[in-house]
Amino acid sequence: MHTEFLMGNEAIALGALAAGVNVVCGYPGTPSSEVLETVAKRKTEHTYVEWSVNEKAAMELAAGAAYSGARALVTMKQVGLNVASDPLMSLEYVGVKGGMVVLVADDPGPISSQTEQDTRTFAAFSKVPCFDPSTPEEAYEMIQDAFDFSEQYGTPVFLRPTTRVDHGYASIDVKDENEYYVNTPDGFVKDSSRWVIFPRLSFANHAKIEARNEELRTTLSSYERNCILGGDVPKKGVAAGGISFAYANEELAARGTDGSLPARLMKVSTPFPFPEDLALEFLKDLDEVLVLEELDPVIEKELTYICGKHGLSTKIYGKLSHHIAASGENTRDSVGAALDAFLGTDLERTKAVERPEPPQLPVRPPVLCAGCPHRASFYAVKQAMKGKKAFFGGDIGCYTLGNAMPLDMCDTCLCMGAGVNIAQGIRKVDPDTTVFAFVGDSTFFASAITGVINAVYNQANMTLVLLDNSTTAMTGHQPHPGTGRTMMGEVVEKIDPVKVLEGIGVTEVVCLDPMDLATAVPEVQRVSALPGVKAVIFRYPCIALFKPTKYCEVNQDECINCRRCIKELGCPALFIEDGRVTIDPGTCTGCGLCNQVCPKNCIGGVER
């Protein structure tokens, strides 16, 4: 054992390694990405790790490994689970041999996601047991429990941390490498009555799964991480899971005398199957219970169900009773306020120090970085379509930020890869619109290729704009099939999107340098006017991958202060100081796009 200061996701990775994980795969997505990256950094010789092309591929790879007796971990964010749901729903019916943990990071807020979906609800839907850690330390221990549990019951298991657990740091005691469990898979054993899903197998296994999950409501009641604290306080109880448990524990203690809890506290670490026997023990003699949880009212509904089932008169409060906000993340303060209302307490501290209203604070929405090639690509298409009726379909990645003014080049954004066929649909209804679908390179490989096939097959008229910056930028620069390297560090053949598109039957595929507006604008005009499905590939590496060698300076003698550069581009390196356009040399990367829009061409590059 030794102590390390670890991010929750790093702790999860080390926990998986300590549990002897053999295969780790996934697709990047905030807040889950660091799990796989840490495995890659810290892995032993027994572990294979890859960034898969998407979550579905990863889930299937992990399933195959687990069929063969390997311990497998597959990682994704919550919306990634939607992509992987097809294999997972069936996998639960088939089961696994080696332990398989499906790590899905939920994102209350949401802070960097499209939805506030709850993997605990997905657990009940898919019948897959779910572990819900409340701290990074607990996540480290819990993933080891989850592997054992998965193997014992022959089922995949969810580990479902939320953002504050994933990205929280704590000093944690972790095992040394010589203390790791070593799992030696015995390989795939053919047995078509076990591994081939047919209706008869599904019927038989469905009954077994329901019986198992019912029994687990008792078994998991004695799992040590499901527990009751502060037992001897009558009448009022609080139930919580995940980071909300950590908040509830601390805020309750702050309202008790000498650190004792002023209410009975139940911690739910396995929201599915729910520890029913423990809940009955918790509910005994309580008049009222406040449930503190984020996203769906999972614990609240279970407790309400258990009260109804057992004829208890205990009142259950939470999201459904409007005592807790229906959406958004909980905070120490929101939990504290809810506890004050529930317990009739009034902690001085929660009345934030009274200060007068501050001056108006600046709004700081996230923006494309200075020098980002996406800005140039968007601007080129915008200029090409000036005065024309056009639709600009967006997608998931840094380039969603192209929606901000002044670019205003993202008319829709739904989910990974959706932009291609949304553009196709818009054009069907609005045939006089020129439609574009912008997609990043990683998103293209993950889930836009089938969309392009659909568009070509069904004779759509649209232009695919592939923003190829040679990386998965938004989630922290992970490699993908187009980059020519894998997470194991191997150099592999690059999969060339030009060949992919030509192979599909896209008739015109043009590669352009977005930083060369004079060439790019007329080419976009020409290509987009052609019939059928066309593609423009803007190739320029993500600016964060390179150290800039230059920065730009405004020649103030020439500048007519028209501010066109600022108004057209919205680059964060450009600002106004003492009434003049100025460039921050620290932020500027010297891309020179501003000089291309400058009517006086009076912005020049300076070597660093």
Add this chain to the structure above:
Amino acid sequence: MTNIVLCGIGGQGTVLASKLLAAAGMKKGCNVQSAETIGMAQRGGSVFSHLRMGAAGEEVSSPMIALGTADILIGFEPGETVRLLPYLKPDGQVITASRSVMPVTAALTGGSYDGADMLRYLEDNVQNLSVVDTETALAELGNPKVTNVLLLGYAAESGALGLTSEDLKDALKERLPEKLWDVNFRALDYAKKA
């Protein structure tokens, strides 16, 4: 328990500062937990770090700090310091950089954002305030990239961290290559002569 809030704009180095504090705290046997903004907001948005250090044996149950309970607030930009001021306890310490950063939105609309208003507000409403003239300091230090360590030096000097600049130097040595030690040590010690 020492509760520390750091705040700034994505890309300013709050994360590294938070890691240095955590490393220094752990070296002294503290239980440390922290949480920070990761993801989209890092692209020029408002970012923060919460850091909690419990003395040996003192449990830290979550990394998040409640409003009105931070012992010290370290702001890398005056407007961001004001934004997170509600976390500060009544007699808490504030260390803020003086230099304001104009958001892109304000540059576009010609909107006014004046960091001087923010500094004035802080002066009127914070008892223990230390405004660091970052521009002068960085020019003297000859390196524009040590704002975070410079501010940590002032934070250590204030006494509110429970850590000294010597503690931070030990942590820096572990995290940074030797060629960067000198300028960072000078940045840490800058507060002493200021």
